[in-house]
Amino acid sequence: MGEVGNDREAKAAKNQKSYFDELGLCCSSEVPLIEKILKPLDGVQKVSVIIPSKTVIVIHDSLLISQHEIAKALNQARLEASVRAHGTAKTTKKWPSPYILACGVLLLVSLFKKFFHPLQWFAIAAVLVGIAPIMLRSIVAIRKLTLDINILLLIAVGGAVAFRDYSEAAFIVLLFTVAEWLESKASSKATAGMSSLMSMAPQQAVLAETGQAVDVGDVEINTLIAVKAGEVIPIDGIVIDGWSEVDERSLTGESFPVAKQANSLVWAGTLNIDGYISVRTTSLSENSAVAKMTRLVEEAQSSRSRTQRLIDSCTKYYTPVVIVASGVALIPFLMRVSNTRSWFQLALVLLVSACPCALVLSTPVATFCALLKAASTGLLIKGGDVLDALAKIRVVAFDKTGTITKGEFTVVEFESMSSKVNLHTLLYWVSSIESKSSHPMAYALVDHARSYSIEPKPESVKEFRIYPGEGIYGEIEGRNIYIGNKRVAARASSETVPNMADMKEGVTYGYVFLDMIQIGTFALSDTCRTGAAEAIKELKLLGIKTAMLTGDSTEAAMHAHGQLEHGIEIIHAELLPEDKVHLIDNLKKREGATAMVGDGVNDAPALARASIGISMGVSGSAVAVETSHITLISNDLRKFPKAKCCSSSHNRLKERRLQSPSFQDQHCCHDHKKAIAVTDANHSSDGCCGRERGCSSAEGTTGRREIGGYSRSHRDGCCAGESAVLQMPEIITEWKREKTAAT
Template identity: 65%
Template sequence: MGDSAAPAAAAGRLEKSYFDVLGICCPSEVPLVEKLLEPLAGVHKVTVVVPSRTVIVLHDAAAISTAQIVRKLNGARLEASVRAYGGAGQSKVSNKWPSPYVLVCGVLLVVSLFEHFWRPLKWFAVAGAAAGLPPIVLRSVAALRRRTMDVNILMLIAVAGAIALKDYSEAGFIVFLFTIAEWLETRACGKATAGMSSLMSMAPQNAILAETGQVVATQDAKINTVIAVKAGEVVPIDGVVVDGRSEVNESTLTGESFPVSKQADSQVWAGTLNIDGYIAMRTTAMADNSAVAKMARLVEEAQNSRSSTQRLIDTCAKYYTPTVIFMSAAVAVIPVCVRARNLRHWFELALVLLVSACPCALVLSTPVATFCALLRAARTGLLIKGGDVLESLASIKVAAFDKTGTITRGEFSVEEFQTVGERVSKQQLIYWVSSIESRSSHPMASALVGYAPSNSVEPKSENVAEFQIYPGEGIYGEIDGEGVYVGNKRILARASCQTVPDIVEHMKRVTIGYVACNKELIGVFSLSDSCRTGSTEAIKELRSLGIKSVMLTGDSTAAATHAQNQLGNILAEVHAELLPEDKVRIVDELKARDGPTLMIGDGMNDAPALAKADVGVSMGVSGSAVAMETSHITLMSNDIRRIPKAIKLVRRTHRTIVVNIVFSVTTKLAIVALAFAGHPLIWAAVLADVGTCLLVIMYSMLLLREKGSGKVAKKCCASSHSKKHEHSTSHHHLLQWSSA
């Protein structure tokens, strides 16, 4: 909400409000809602999310209030209500029973079934139809006033036609089927809506100030406010712990339910649960900008980016309805003009065609499935940014992984640290390196900064001047009046340093860093990192899905090969010593050679490659906002096993959509074919229309259900144990440098 408000602040306060609109039963109501709201003064943008029956309105709060919008929608019998930020979904619960209209209609219809015993009972069917009609009539009138054709009007014509043909029980059945199916659809969609709103209401609405104990609205809390979170409470805003320690369950964000321990300086996220212990935390974002709020916004916006399949369907539907209505009119009128025999038959055929003009099941086939898949993915800690991404993800052939921070943990430890030559003492070298590195956010930097205190050195980033980053090489900074370069072999060339040392055998497994000053090598260090738990599993699973995995890294060939060995040589290709632009080039080559390519990176200097790939996945909830926005998918947890899972989910979604489309098209065709073949059954046409709609929704909902879940084996990759062993032995070696 805050985001969208910012640019238009001058035009008054723009607000994004959510409305639950139960009356949206068919995509054909979308234009109705748009036509209703868009002309209103103060309304800037209207978004209709059919699967969750939500209308999102961007409006100027000063010019038009939410109450006015609700009144407008309810004027068209759309059963709208405001959804409060946080407190969503209650209105859905009241839908346990169908409306009294439907119930009365049903009872009267059952009574009329006994007309064979007593003829006058047939009038009960008419009464039943009349009982169920009022909501349909009111909505038809509303639609007519807006000059939009909608399903209510089609149904009304069908009922009128059936009565004109003196087919009273048919009329009653049409009304009953239509209204009961509508209720069932609402109920079915309720689950999806509830899931969506639980995503939006994960963070509590109030926060407690740590100093005064005062309760304030989360939305009003400023950045750098210290708030208190007691055991059992949900963290209201993103922030950093300043005091206390506790275990936090982050499953709402990451989908992983094991507790994460937090102490001073740990980051905590809004929407996560403080299990035990009291923490005081300093907020680092406004409530609207917390990771969870962004996540909810992204899922909701994903609705707007329609896949190509859906665009195709929408275009077809646009021509389909008028064509069929025109045909139906022709079938009704022409026989009358040519004085054909059996006018009744032609009239029935016309009515069947008319009812079949509603393409709702086909139009719903993609968005409901997409919606459920996006929601399901979000619940397991995977933010997918649009329906179109689902489609590309389903056809991925190659997965390119960044190494540091993606396949490996990105948590380096300093193995060895040595001076070269006599220019500086080890203490001074550590001081220089750690101070310069404290300006960098590279995963290696934090290891080097953390190495200083253990050698009784305090890094001073304020003493560094002219700091510079050379992507894929290293960094430069001036300290104590000296220009110091830290980085890989490439940085030595930049530092015009002649001496390139040989590397001894045991060093070939690790990442080596060089320190140069005044065209001279003054130090070397080695860092090691280990593979993430589950990297091997993830890559194996991808292979079983027919997807080839490759590694793209800026690190040395030695370190890359070592990681490949740790993984048991399951990567099809390893490319090392790459600059960010090399990664882009290789992604391009992979796309041309092997097909649709997925790129997974930690988003820092991988951003161009992520953007180039067909699907870019960025890692981590802590990833910068930019990374989250440029990638197509954000992995909220760092578990890359979510990738093969996501691919399975989207492939399943793809199958669901195909089934939906085939099913809804064939039923419609069958009914029309049957009618032309001499069996124009109006009630069957209505049943086919509302029934397929309902089945499409329910079938898509199955995507929300877990399939063989909850069994994420917490297996450690076997090689990580042997790796630890190697570390301890390598400490005993001394570096032998053959520098001149």
């Protein structure tokens, strides 16, 4: 046994997966540079890059190359790499670096050159302060025979300086560096919840035979471990001895604690609520359910769609083509034709506007306003790409527990069955005894009593015992009270056992006994959220199919389905996290773009795999919130149909502008930029999320409403002022007039 453990330890030490935060990673055009840096290194076996979270995952031989050596190689390219420790999230500075601040201050001073001409030299100082990271990354890219956006920017800045447009050069540097900082600040949240996922299972386990605590990595298969009440199960296994109830909500989505006895399976990361159990391990720690879930999230985030693969294959040709195209624009300048200055500056404009990161920086103002307006209405949408994808959604899959339902017990029925004990007294006895328990059912019963202005008094309970899988016992006011499922009747020595099931149609039933006599009964259920049924109806009006994917029982799923007025079209119950991922894949293949709405850690893999992942902001786990693309801050599902309307309007505006291309050069045409910004802001706030005209609603009086939820009259009205946007030919003509007049 010892040799096997040593062999496994040596193998683990040899093949290591390391995580690196790359704050200097800008976009996918820099992925080839990272691969060219790392793949030639001895010991590096595989390199994966996750762009949204600025994360690089490297599988390497730790005996040949260490984590710090890999980070050092990346930092030589000024990628600001740092090793991420297990279970920790990366950190980002709250404020921009001193270099960015200095660049901004110097540029601001240079803008007063009209009053004092020598101030223009402050713009040169701003360029020198902010250009260093761009220049160093460009040098590394050239050495690796790679052309990326840093080279485009460096050429554009150099050209602007050579042309003595110092302020324009400083603007390029400042806006690019600020955009990089904002991106790194936003992406730092993309992995903040991963630490909770990776550390959900404890790092130590207690051996049942000796009581010794050991690292979970040293525990072999078929080892007996002990798990006490209130402890988290460290490794997947099967119960050998004992009886308990386990809270599996974080892993499977099961809304109620699950009774565990001999031969029951238990999972790492789930909570043993009460009772002592001995567990025989069935897997190694690195193959536990939590570890598999972590890998599923990583694979889903790093997997590339067909469009992404096409873009990646074109990236290596894109930058050279842009450089050649800008060179063509320089031909009239070199031939010294009339108005050479205009041709030279047009080449610089092409370099900046064609730069992928410049496009990210100068994202259409309509998108920016749409995101802000959505946020003000309780929707956090993580980027303009999400808005684009949201318009294409054809199916929305919902988790049940904590998403469609509140994820909490609610007392739906409570009655006294004895003429000698009134309801007030019964509630007082039950709530006082239950207040000494940490069971989720206990909280619901205590809250129910308080709704009747009955305050429980746990100090009046003389004796208190827990019977795992059955219920509890307490002595209060000299009376022996048993509370639990129908098995507690045998504990109370009752001659009559309730003939009702413990659960029926998704409702859990409980019973109260005074000695041997049944004196009360109650029912608990997980009720649907306010507005859930309305949200389902709204989605149907938008032509979107709905599905329910839950780890809960079939009865619980059908009970929720009934509360939703049978609006869900596809229902799958008793699912594990990997089952949800497979079903999401199937829905995407069969129906098209699929959104997943969830709140738990167990939903994270499906949220990452879906076309759009939507999490519940208030009740959702950290990893679900950070893995998702959209967060519902108020947990109101009715916000999602509104987000769909916002996305559809936003995409139509973008398409119309692409059909009639507009020009938004932020560095050379400031006056025109203002006009466009005002126009776009009006479109976005009024036509996208502000008025929500034509959004799906019960009012639908027009027969011209289409699947997108908008009538033609709305589409025309949404972009009515768009003709005010200055088009490319008009801008160039106007720009030439200004330059000629200035000359």
